[in-house]
Amino acid sequence: MTETVLRVWKVKVPSRLALRLEDLHAPSLLVARRMLKNRHESSSSFYHEIPCVISKSLIDKYQRNRRCKNIRNLVLPVCGDKGKQIKLVDGGIRVPAIFHKEVLPIVFPLPVHGFIRCVEFFKREGQWYASVCYNTPKAKTIDCCGVVGVDRNSVGNIAVMADVQTGKVLKLGFSPAPTKRAMRGRRSNLQRARKFRLLAKIRRRQRRRMTHENHRVSKSIVNYAAEHRLAVAIENLAGVRKPGSRIRKYSEKNQWAFAQLETFLRYKCALRGIPVIAVNPAYTSQDCSRCGSRHKPSGKIFHCATCGHNSHRDVNAAYNIGARALSVFTTGGSSSGLNVSGLGPIGSPQGGKEFAS
Secondary structure (H helix, E strand, O other): OOOEEEEEEEEEOOHHHHHHHHHHHHHHHHHHHHHHHOOOOOOHHHOOOOOHHHHHHHHHHHHOOOOOOOOOOOEEEEEOOOOOOOEEEOOEEEOHHHHOOOOEEOOOOOOOOOOEEEEEEEEEOOEEEEEEEEEEEOOOOOOOOOEEEEEEOOOOOOEEEEEOOOOOEEEEOOOHHHHHHHHHHHHHHHHHOOOHHHHHHHHHHHHHHHHHHHHHHHHHHHHHHHHHOOEEEEEOOOOOOOOOOOOHHHHHHOOOOHHHHHHHHHHHHHHHOOOEEEEOOOOOOOEOOOOOOEOOOEOOEEEOOOOOOEEEHHHHHHHHHHHHHHOOOOOOOOHHHOOOOOOOOOOOOOOOOOOOO
């Protein structure tokens, strides 16, 4: 069985096909709002105004989402139904329920494995777009000759990457702390003033900036790892929010999307055949990367009282992460000695707002 990675690709809808979407938009918006008022009517038989394929997808997207209370920018989803509702043809895809025999032209950046999972149509600034979700085969795992350690931060740079083999260090991204403080203050003022629309606008802006920066940082890490044939080591932060976690309070204070950064790293690495190794995050900032003795850092400065090593706290942590991952190599240094857990699926697209790059 071929291992695949989920890919989402955004394309413009030609004007000749956008006319059909314009005709569907108004009745679909009325139907979707009626779905929110009558959540017990969860069958397409109640909504004859629009095609059955669209009404079923609207039920899944909006009606079953209990947090959805109102719809302003409607998204028209179509489930692929294993190739029955979305046909993969030469030059693009065909959606019979909307475009009949017309073909939506698409040039896929990576080969499609199997069928198209789903398509979401949405309008932005007068232009219709299609967000196409499909599976693409993973690249063959490269033969690695080393490891880079990646330390994610909420104070300082977004991530610090350290090449254990050469000693090269890259500090990636801006410092998220001032941005978080400014956004937190603005949101607090808007909440007191009860300006909820502007508050939602600020939240969307912050989310877009986080997504953009995480894409830039993950792309830089993956490009370096691919160029030098290195595996990528990250901290396993799966249990940081669980009760009893030592850093739960700290992790809940920060507002940066570290899980999103890890997701971007994982799928970008999978597309280029780079292994990802998750290591134990305990004491990575307190252990000396030179002698291994444990000392608490002072702010962003790490000083080892045992060997006298001075370093930036995040750089020291990145070296420790890389060193822990490097220990899984065999004596010969072959990547066959890597104990890399399966990447698994990276999740489904969120309303056509996030796109792989």
